Amino acid sequence: LFSGEISGDHTVEVVTDAMLDRLINTHPHVAAFFYDKHSHDALEVLETIDDDVYDHSQIKMVKIDDPDEALEYGLHSLPALVFFEHRMPNIYEGNLMEPNQVKTWITDIAMEDKIEFITHFSKEMKSQTSHKRMNEAKLLLDRYKKAKVVFTSLIHCALPCVAMGT
DSSP, X not given: OTTOOOXXXXXXXXXXXXXXXXXXXXXXXXXXXXXXXXXXXXXXXHHHHHHHHHTSTTEEEEEEOOHHHHHHTTOOXXXXXXXXXXXXXXXXXXOTTOHHXXXXXXXXXXXXXXXXXXXXXXXXXXXXXXXXXXXXHHHHHHHHHHOSOOOOSOHHHHXXXXXXXX
């Protein structure tokens, strides 16, 4: 598949260097497995976690057998896994034969920019003018409005979220 989409049977698609470059430039999260002819066991592990990673629809998972392309990312030994987050490469340093570790690493990186901790309390709050506090409240409400999910036990946070349908 030229677009690099995962096929209906959820196997990891083989891509060329041009296809990989295109995916990296068009998708926020791409997991690329660089392999060679001696990587059969690691390829099997990759295929076992593919269905779980597929559940995270923003993650495109591909494999590539191109040692020159691997060298461009500083990979001197194969197999290797590189996760591209907004075009920035992250090289997996763990054991590729541990499927749960690999899956957790991929999904944790993909979720890093999606989970945000917000607090309303600050020591500076009391010294701020009412105008400054009102502007901060408006910015906070805008963040609540754009959020997909908000977890809170605070009523002053929950009620605006409910009212905005967050």
